[in-house]
Amino acid sequence: MMLNDVNRGVKKNKATKRLGRGPGSGQGKTAGRGHKGQGARSGSSFPAHFEGGHSPLIRRVPKRGFNNAFGRTVMSINVGELERFFADGDEVNSETLRAKNQCKGRYDALKILGHGELTKKLKVSAHLFSQSALEKIAKAGGTTTVIPGPAPVVKAEKKKLKPSK
Numbered sequence: 001m002m003l004n005d006v007n008r009g010v011k012k013n014k015a016t017k018r019l020g021r022g023p024g025s026g027q028g029k030t031a032g033r034g035h036k037g038q039g040a041r042s043g044s045s046f047p048a049h050f051e052g053g054h055s056p057l058i059r060r061v062p063k064r065g066f067n068n069a070f071g072r073t074v075m076s077i078n079v080g081e082l083e084r085f086f087a088d089g090d091e092v093n094s095e096t097l098r099a100k101n102q103c104k105g106r107y108d109a110l111k112i113l114g115h116g117e118l119t120k121k122l123k124v125s126a127h128l129f130s131q132s133a134l135e136k137i138a139k140a141g142g143t144t145t146v147i148p149g150p151a152p153v154v155k156a157e158k159k160k161l162k163p164s165k
Contacts, residue, residue: 072150073108073109074109074110074111074128075111076111077102077110077111077112079115079116079117079118079133079137080115081116082122083116083117083118083120085100087120088120088121088122089122089123091123092124092125093125093126093147094125111126111127111130112133113130118140121141122140124137127146127149
């Protein structure tokens with residue numbers, strides 16, 4: 001795109017559509033509003049979801065399942081994938097996995113699972129490890145570091161009253 005193409009075809013002061021100017025205009029007589037009814041009156045407007053007396057679709061569709069607002073999103077990756085994407089002696093953490101497009105999106109915890117084989121010595125840092133993943137990383141001569149996750153939400157405790165004399 002060239003700088004002189006930026007505003008090409010953009011009309012600064014576009015004329016409004018001229019309604020009700022006779023049958024030759026194509027928008028004469030009722031001017032696209034139809035005959036009578038609420039929509040034909042001046043000042044009428046409806047919300048986008050309005051269905052005119054029906055029970056709206058959003059209320060007809062059954063609600064299913066449960067969405068835990070406080071639930072943790074855990075991103076999991078297998079040791080077989082670490083074998084494939086990392087070289088011997090590399091450091092594996094959230095940043096390096098994201099750089100190699102293996103952990104996309106938003107998540108609260110990273111978990112290493114034990115599916116696959118591992119022959120490379122890696123330094124792995126994650127929030128959670130499966131038992132088999134820990135064994136395979138240790139067997140290959142690598143090290144594991146557990147990263148502390150976000151602090152759990154603690155409900156307010158009742159204040160203890162001092163005993164009166």
